[in-house]
Amino acid sequence: QQQVKQSPQSLIVQKGGISIINCAYENTAFDYFPWYQQFPGKGPALLIAIRPDVSEKKEGRFTISFNKSAKQFSLHIMDSQPGDSATYFCAASGDLNRDDKIIFGKGTRLHILP
Amino acid sequence: EAQVTQNPRYLITVTGKKLTVTCSQNMNHEYMSWYRQDPGLGLRQIYYSMNVEVTDKGDVPEGYKVSRKEKRNFPLILESPSPNQTSLYFCASSLGQGTDTQYFGPGTRLTVL
Numbered sequence: 653q654q655q656v657k658q659s660p661q662s663l664i665v666q667k668g669g670i671s672i673i674n675c676a677y678e679n680t681a682f683d684y685f686p687w688y689q690q691f692p693g694k695g696p697a698l699l700i701a702i703r704p705d706v707s708e709k710k711e712g713r714f715t716i717s718f719n720k721s722a723k724q725f726s727l728h729i730m731d732s733q734p735g736d737s738a739t740y741f742c743a744a745s746g747d748l749n750r751d752d753k754i755i756f757g758k759g760t761r762l763h764i765l766p
Numbered sequence: 767e768a769q770v771t772q773n774p775r776y777l778i779t780v781t782g783k784k785l786t787v788t789c790s791q792n793m794n795h796e797y798m799s800w801y802r803q804d805p806g807l808g809l810r811q812i813y814y815s816m817n818v819e820v821t822d823k824g825d826v827p828e829g830y831k832v833s834r835k836e837k838r839n840f841p842l843i844l845e846s847p848s849p850n851q852t853s854l855y856f857c858a859s860s861l862g863q864g865t866d867t868q869y870f871g872p873g874t875r876l877t878v879l
Binding site for chain 2: 658661686688693694695696697698701741745753754756757758759
């Protein structure tokens with residue numbers, strides 16, 4: 653019940669295309685949903701995050717869509733660029749068993765073709 | 767510059783030889799944690815600490831120890847490393863717990879022969 657399921661495991665998109673990564677969760681105690689971006693040889697860094705009181709959040713070319721009833725959220729990268737090639741982790745956090753924990757998905761390796 | 771530092775960045779060792787990976791943050795964060803990253807398994811939390819002298823197990827604590835004697839430092843100790851602990855390790859810190867932005871270090875790639 654604490655899992656966050658992320659798909660696909662890997663994704664190849666043409667430059668200028670839309671990259672879409674999906675995540676699903678089960679525990680309704682989760683109330684914060686960040687996405688982290690990791691470049692090779694670096695640690696993950698926060699990209700964008702959403703709380704369940706809104707259905708969408710946009711920052712530049714990156715958009716999170718959130719469906720509370722389906723317990724799903726997704727990251728959309730518009731006009732994908734080669735510099736977006738990285739591993740993306742979705743995550744969910746909240747008060748689980750009186751302990752505020754963050755659970756990460758297994759990651760999606762995104763490659764943007766030039 | 768606000769950052770999380772880890773040392774060493776790369777380490778090759780042999781089974782059973784005790785090692786310590788250091789982690790330090792300069793942001794006065796209360797919450798620190800250790801993760802391991804393995805292909806296909808993502809980031810799994812090993813241990814976390816909510817403050818000085820307060821530590822707790824994450825999802826995969828077996829074979830690891832931690833200590834938090836100072837707010838800025840959170841070393842990871844492998845007392846008897848085994849090959850299944852070969853992995854990429856990340857230290858992270860945040861102001862509070864899960865709902866705060868996690869700041870990750872650059873990673874330590876450990877190989878246990």
